[in-house]
Amino acid sequence: MRRLTTMMGMAGVFCAVLMTSTGAMAQVPPDPNNPNEAVPAEMNPPAYGEPIDIATAKKVAAAAVTELTKRNWHGMCISVVDPHGDLVYFERDDNCQFASISISQHKARTAARYRRPTVVFERLLGKGTFFAYLPTLDDVIMSRGGNPLIVSGKVIGAIGVSGGTGSQDDTISQAGVAGLK
Numbered sequence: 001m002r003r004l005t006t007m008m009g010m011a012g013v014f015c016a017v018l019m020t021s022t023g024a025m026a027q028v029p030p031d032p033n034n035p036n037e038a039v040p041a042e043m044n045p046p047a048y049g050e051p052i053d054i055a056t057a058k059k060v061a062a063a064a065v066t067e068l069t070k071r072n073w074h075g076m077c078i079s080v081v082d083p084h085g086d087l088v089y090f091e092r093d094d095n096c097q098f099a100s101i102s103i104s105q106h107k108a109r110t111a112a113r114y115r116r117p118t119v120v121f122e123r124l125l126g127k128g129t130f131f132a133y134l135p136t137l138d139d140v141i142m143s144r145g146g147n148p149l150i151v152s153g154k155v156i157g158a159i160g161v162s163g164g165t166g167s168q169d170d171t172i173s174q175a176g177v178a179g180l181k
Helices: 002-020 054-071 099-114 118-125 166-178
Strands: 077-081 087-092 146-151 154-162
Touching: 054 077, 054 087, 054 154, 054 166, 077 099, 077 166, 087 099, 099 118, 099 146, 099 154, 118 166, 146 166, 154 166
Parallel strands: none
Antiparallel strands: 077 087, 077 154, 146 154
16 A cells, blocks of 8 residues: 555656646747648638539539540549449540559538548649648648639539649540539
């Protein structure tokens, strides 16, 4: 019993020292070179709207396929998701690589959930070490080809395309976005 009392006393002293230590509670000074230190005056992301319906999802995918056909590109996968990032419609070219099936869905999911094109993440990551935290974000992909679908200022879903180069994926994805109009 005496040993237990001594151990509890030592643990209490240790905790007291830890709690009063100024080094443990020190604030990290801001880094003037870090663009993440700036606090924006405004924050107005688009609101989420009613989820995209199947007819509209097919219309978006059809516009993407029309652009794909016009350019004579082959091997693409096209995914349309709702605002939660859940798949609503999927279409793939016969020559699609299997990896692009899930990549196109991931791009669409990221664009819907984060309410921004995936190229934004790609460009920020390219700016250097101050954006090295981006890969730690939950369920994010940082390559172009995913774009939100916005109607009346609200995100109703997103389109993701994979199978070509990033610029090809984004071109087809943008054609799908244009199909909403």
